[in-house]
Amino acid sequence: MARTNNHNDHDTRNLQENLQQVVHLLSKHRLVEGFVKMQETPRYELVNSLVHKQNLAELQNLLDKLHPADIAYILEALPLKERLMIWDLVKADRDGEILLETSDSVRETLIAAMNSGELVAATGQLDADEIADLAPDLPRNVLNDLFQTLPTEEREQLRSAMSYPEDAVGALMDFDMVTIRKEVTLEVVLRYLRRLEELPDQTDQLFVVDRDERLMGVLPVNLLLVNNPDTKVSAMMSTKMVKLHPDDKAQQATHVFERYNLITAPVVDMNDKLLGRVTVNAAMDFNREKSENKALNLAGLSEEEDLFAPVWKSVKNRWVWLAINLITAFIASRVIGAFEGSIEKLVALAALMPIIAGIGGNSGNQTITMIVRAIALGQLNASKANKLFAKEIVVSAVNGIICGSAAGLFAFLIYHSISLSVVVTMAMALNLLLAALLGVLIPLTLHKLGRDPAKGSSVIITAITDSGGFFIFLGLATILLL
């Protein structure tokens, strides 16, 4: 029933000191200079070939002692050539656990440097849920070979783990759990655990199941320690527990971990049959990746980029966003084009129009950020949307009057025309109202259509406040001034 992560056996406890030493060595090799707090280290003369060899052996020795996550970190920080040199120094039987820790883009470069045999050997030692994490990056034939070598139970687990989309609880799930029966005493449980010799990482609770593997309750490990061994499991177990389903959104599961301060949570199917568990660390990793991707997406980078990726890959990664923005810019340009006659008559309009468009975009994005956050927290519904709507309108009306007055004053100081400065003020206020209106409507609409309101909202609102701002300002000026 219980499986342990043997590959996590080596001392996972702090090898920060060793990391420093590797960094030191690496700096001798001029690989990683000034890595971690090493800015003060003087540059070393190029070591002669004998010392060089000597140090490579020492380096390998130190790498062996490093936590796989630290090795992954070093690999990610190195340019390709040096990265592959370190990768070669790493013991083959640790390749799998290190691949698990690297970012997708760096993992690609490492896998590309390995042949099929090495890949099968490296990944074969991993747990089924871990193989599933690597699977998208593995060549098809390696994956087939892997399937052949796995024992039946793990093969089933791998198939199940691979069947869930990346953002489902099923994809975060592992199978390292200890299950017990409720009829036995704590004494029996303790004896059973002792026979296991080692518990899976992050075992904070045991799962109580019936004959059909249905989850009946959970028994926190700490209760085993403080309670009378003669007590029955059924008397101690908690039956009110958070249960996750493999098809739940992973994002929601991580909220559960945050909200209830959990370490692990069981995953069950429709019939309450225990399928696996999710650990807080898996949830935390998911969160980190998610928030990193969000930051990248905001800037229009479609995925994390290996710092040392070839130029054409970087261009491709950034091109979609620039293309979209080019198109919206072309549209804005045509809006201005429609008023060329007005600009020719009053060239000050050309100088003032970017102010109105720009502030509209900024204000609209503020509103969107608020609304997207409320949607993500599930704090928004139809009746409250109306209230928020009203509030955002008022807030932007106030901001519009303040910003508009500032811009109007600016226009007056430069161009000494009261009517022009009135038009600036009016256009600014109107554009900020437009921004507030759409800042609420766009994310709510995207959400209603079942799309992620965090994606796209910002591009759309900026496009509209740009073109809209130009149109409102130039239009008003044409009507009122010319």
Add this chain to the structure above:
Amino acid sequence: MARTNNHNDHDTRNLQENLQQVVHLLSKHRLVEGFVKMQETPRYELVNSLVHKQNLAELQNLLDKLHPADIAYILEALPLKERLMIWDLVKADRDGEILLETSDSVRETLIAAMNSGELVAATGQLDADEIADLAPDLPRNVLNDLFQTLPTEEREQLRSAMSYPEDAVGALMDFDMVTIRKEVTLEVVLRYLRRLEELPDQTDQLFVVDRDERLMGVLPVNLLLVNNPDTKVSAMMSTKMVKLHPDDKAQQATHVFERYNLITAPVVDMNDKLLGRVTVNAAMDFNREKSENKALNLAGLSEEEDLFAPVWKSVKNRWVWLAINLITAFIASRVIGAFEGSIEKLVALAALMPIIAGIGGNSGNQTITMIVRAIALGQLNASKANKLFAKEIVVSAVNGIICGSAAGLFAFLIYHSISLSVVVTMAMALNLLLAALLGVLIPLTLHKLGRDPAKGSSVIITAITDSGGFFIFLGLATILLL
């Protein structure tokens, strides 16, 4: 030595069902309609006053069973009036733990509704580290009263916890740890734990200290379960562990949790004296807050905003950012103003100039996102910065040629002038080069000055690519076309 979180005693396990029921009741009261998956619930007729009273009692009963985090969630989702009504229904002895779970802005509204006596009573039951979390929001006199009522040990803990800045490990630390001596056997430890009756939440390891409270090692609780009770602690304990210092950046500590999959980590002073511990849940909460703040800051919202905050508060929260942007827009406007003569002669320039400025801002922000991320991961240093520099320049040169050609083609199709479209292409390429240059330099410089490169970089680059874009385009046009 051991203290437990008594206020977490009540069943923290899933009360999701109860939450549903409260939501159901709330929806009858027309408080929270369509809250969680409740969109399908039909609206209920207004209940008569008798039923109304009946339901309030039932509601209170259900609230008592809810996890404090769930109550906090409900409070945050409600407009002020309804929020305070629910707050009144909550048992007074749970006020403290609920305040801990609410967001800062909502906490303010709740604290404002309580008198000093209630606040002292509510917070007096919390642990020292928890009081420290609330302290910034508590009135001065309440804090003084609290100090008086606390036992000496806790008073010291509170003083210590309050002495660290919000982003230091010391501020994440709690004091709920179990310490043991290395000379004893596991049997003795087991007997000791049994006497405690309950272990603090998230106790995955015991801390082995000497007579002077110096940390000698850690003993994972799971080892207690599977090993022979006659074994000495000294034989089982791990001496290589992650040790945090209270002055460490909290951000770095959370990286340690992510990297090594830890549940708890000890905090020690310079002399290795054990001060407290940090749990993975504290790290996770810190992460969430940090990433939420980042999203808010990106949009220029200085702090999380209560969805139902009064208008003037929202205006204030958003005003700084708009003011900064107004100033940069005024500068850009003056740059255009300097070329009014050119625009008068060739009005097409006015329509084309926003394209060059806008794409420059987008491209610059992409570069900044990459660099800020590399800095945050500690993957950047002087020698690598040069490589990245070179790469970003090449990437943006390529993007500049592509975007520039597209914009040039656009200009040609509209205005049928080859020389104009050549100027557009050149200006775009130059502005994208400027964006790449500054996209690397700005965050690196901010970082070197000891400032957070994530803050401000985006405003600065957008300001420069706007003004710079206008200047480059209009300048080139003036020289080459007029």
